[in-house]
Amino acid sequence: MNWKKALKQTLLVMSFSAVLPAMAEVGFPEKEELTFGFIKLTDMAPIAIAYENGYFEEEGLYVTIEAQANWKVLLDGVIDGRLDGAHMLAGQPIAATIGYGTKAHIITPFSMDLNGNAITVSNDIWKKMKPNIAKNSDGKPVHPIKADALKPVVEEYTEAGKPFKMGMVFPVSTHNYELRYWLAAGGIHPGYYAPHKGDTSGQLDAQAFLSVTPPPQMPSTLEAGTIYGYCVGEPWNQQAVFKGIGVPVVTDYEIWKDNPEKVFGITAEFAEKYPNTTIRLTRALIKAAKWLDDNNNANRPAAVKILSQSNYVGADYDVIANSMTGTFEYEKGDKRAVPDFNVFFRYNATYPYYSDAIWYLTQMRRWGQISEDKPDDWYKDVAAKVYRPDIYAKAAQSLIDDKTIDAKHFPDFATETGFKKPQQHFIDDIVYDGSAPNAYINKFSIGLKQGDKL
Numbered sequence: 001m002n003w004k005k006a007l008k009q010t011l012l013v014m015s016f017s018a019v020l021p022a023m024a025e026v027g028f029p030e031k032e033e034l035t036f037g038f039i040k041l042t043d044m045a046p047i048a049i050a051y052e053n054g055y056f057e058e059e060g061l062y063v064t065i066e067a068q069a070n071w072k073v074l075l076d077g078v079i080d081g082r083l084d085g086a087h088m089l090a091g092q093p094i095a096a097t098i099g100y101g102t103k104a105h106i107i108t109p110f111s112m113d114l115n116g117n118a119i120t121v122s123n124d125i126w127k128k129m130k131p132n133i134a135k136n137s138d139g140k141p142v143h144p145i146k147a148d149a150l151k152p153v154v155e156e157y158t159e160a161g162k163p164f165k166m167g168m169v170f171p172v173s174t175h176n177y178e179l180r181y182w183l184a185a186g187g188i189h190p191g192y193y194a195p196h197k198g199d200t201s202g203q204l205d206a207q208a209f210l211s212v213t214p215p216p217q218m219p220s221t222l223e224a225g226t227i228y229g230y231c232v233g234e235p236w237n238q239q240a241v242f243k244g245i246g247v248p249v250v251t252d253y254e255i256w257k258d259n260p261e262k263v264f265g266i267t268a269e270f271a272e273k274y275p276n277t278t279i280r281l282t283r284a285l286i287k288a289a290k291w292l293d294d295n296n297n298a299n300r301p302a303a304v305k306i307l308s309q310s311n312y313v314g315a316d317y318d319v320i321a322n323s324m325t326g327t328f329e330y331e332k333g334d335k336r337a338v339p340d341f342n343v344f345f346r347y348n349a350t351y352p353y354y355s356d357a358i359w360y361l362t363q364m365r366r367w368g369q370i371s372e373d374k375p376d377d378w379y380k381d382v383a384a385k386v387y388r389p390d391i392y393a394k395a396a397q398s399l400i401d402d403k404t405i406d407a408k409h410f411p412d413f414a415t416e417t418g419f420k421k422p423q424q425h426f427i428d429d430i431v432y433d434g435s436a437p438n439a440y441i442n443k444f445s446i447g448l449k450q451g452d453k454l
Helices: 003-017 042-052 071-080 091-098 123-132 151-159 174-185 215-223 238-243 268-273 275-297 300-307 317-324 354-366 376-386 389-401 437-441
Strands: 033-038 062-067 085-089 106-111 117-122 164-168 192-194 199-204 208-212 229-233 246-251 262-267 327-329 335-337
Touching: 033 042, 033 071, 042 062, 042 085, 042 262, 042 275, 042 300, 042 317, 071 085, 071 091, 071 106, 071 262, 085 091, 091 106, 091 174, 091 262, 091 354, 091 376, 106 268, 106 275, 106 376, 106 389, 117 123, 117 174, 117 215, 123 151, 123 246, 151 164, 164 174, 164 215, 174 208, 174 229, 174 354, 199 208, 215 229, 215 238, 215 246, 238 246, 238 317, 238 327, 246 327, 262 268, 262 275, 268 275, 275 300, 275 389, 300 317, 317 327, 354 376, 354 437, 376 437
Parallel strands: 033 062, 033 085, 164 208, 164 229
Antiparallel strands: 085 262, 106 262, 117 229, 117 246, 192 199, 327 335
16 A cells, blocks of 8 residues: 555544544445546536535545546446446436446436536527517517427428438437427427337438537537537537527426436446445535535536636636526527526435436337337336435435535435426426326327337
8 A cells, every 4th residue: 555545544534533423324435536527518517516625535535537528438438447437418327227329237326417408509590490489578589499480490401302400419318308309399300219120320200310419519510510400518508609600599497497417327336336435425426516506506606617627618717607607698698597507406406316217218218219118117117226316315314414414405315205296397388297107108299109119
């Protein structure tokens, strides 16, 4: 053992001896030196803040944080052990566990945020959409803007023999499902996947053709004319506004109010091998998330300053601040208050709800990534394998016991089922009940239903 590691362990023992007995019940971390991955998006903030504010070190964890080139590289890094954990698309642990794309048992003890995405179109497409959009008395567009306004534009391109191309960040990303949801709600078919036929393009029967573009490349790809619009997280929608190349038309908050976004992913093997480490990293992330939302987002300017560093998101302070500090700019000059555009802690944002996982599974089935019907119990069983509120509850309860965070900020763990009440705030007014996934799938006019096969 080298002297630095010996010193770290000595300091760790000294610090632990000073804390309350409830804290000691968590136990020493079995693995202290960790490497976490992330993609350059503002919703990686809990990891950056846990590092910069010393929350990882408070838990005896010595963390290295590394930006990853894309979501596949990030996922592969967690699976092969190069990364101990990572900022992940919520669909990634679910898809890996059921074997879509890559087979690996990935879990999440921590949901990283709510909302945070938007759909942006090029200036040319926006000009074509505007005549189809109602105006407020001040002449500005009425929001939310539905895809109904885009449908005549897509039809115009189709009639001219030009495929209408749009970008999203990954086949199992929230962005893919949100973009598809918005398009389909406006009568535009975003296409099917047919993995059982070897077709993973997601473009079968499509009227709008969706393909993968890494988040930081979205604005330049739009500017080049390769795609006509995209769905991505911040700051890459606001970047289009600042560069004058596109207009965000709808936020995911308007598509599905307070929708779950990213998660922190680790392998099931890691959690089993290092249970104390897992609880401690969850504690650190919970503390970071709370700090981000404390006092009506009072800490956001400080967070933006951190995120603007090149080793984190690396976008200009003003670009990141445009959404992180409670506003969102649509058309240039049309800045509106959206205090919940980024939510990191309030509304139990960090709790890994089974119903959130099930929603992703319903969309995988709706668009053919899950080729065959599954009974309702299958959806619930998969959710329970991937989303781990039991780990979260242990971490949260220890924070309550050592008086770090008050119990009022968490669900009542004695009665919590992991299922949210039926959710009504969708752009198409369809109600989602996570306890009845097949009934939910059958409500949509566009998409596979029970019994459908491609």
